[in-house]
Amino acid sequence: MPMGGEILIQINILDNNQVRIRFIDQGCGIPKERIPYLGEPFYSIKEEGIGLGLMICYKIIETHQGKVFIESEVNKGTTVEVTLPICTLQN
Numbered sequence: 550m551p552m553g554g555e556i557l558i559q560i561n562i563l564d565n566n567q568v569r570i571r572f573i574d575q576g577c578g579i580p581k582e583r584i585p586y587l588g589e590p591f592y593s594i595k596e597e598g599i600g601l602g603l604m605i606c607y608k609i610i611e612t613h614q615g616k617v618f619i620e621s622e623v624n625k626g627t628t629v630e631v632t633l634p635i636c637t638l639q640n
Contacts, residue, residue: 562635572629579621587619 557573579587579594586592588607593600610617615633 563632566635567632568635570631570633572631573626574628575626578623578625579619579627580623581621584619584621588617 554574554576557571559569559571559573561569561571563569583594588603589600590604591600592604607617610631610633613633615631618630618632619627620630621627
């Protein structure tokens with residue numbers, strides 16, 4: 550995303566006792582053929598990246614019984630959606 554871009558963050562509670570967090574940008578987007586590889590170890594589309602950042606995010610979310618969905622369109626932007634179960638603390 551170019552400097553000065555904006556990211557919209559939406560948080561919703563879903564009927565199935567989950568929370569949905571969406572990160573929406575209007576950046577350059579990600580080619581459709583690359584999306585399935587996001588979150589794979591050592592996969593990076595950046596020259597300086599080592600491909601571990603998203604993998605770690607995926608693992609943390611999955612460890613908490615969550616899911617990650619990514620939608621993107623080149624030249625329009627990307628939406629990353631994270632769903633996590635709502636947990637209550639018990640004494």
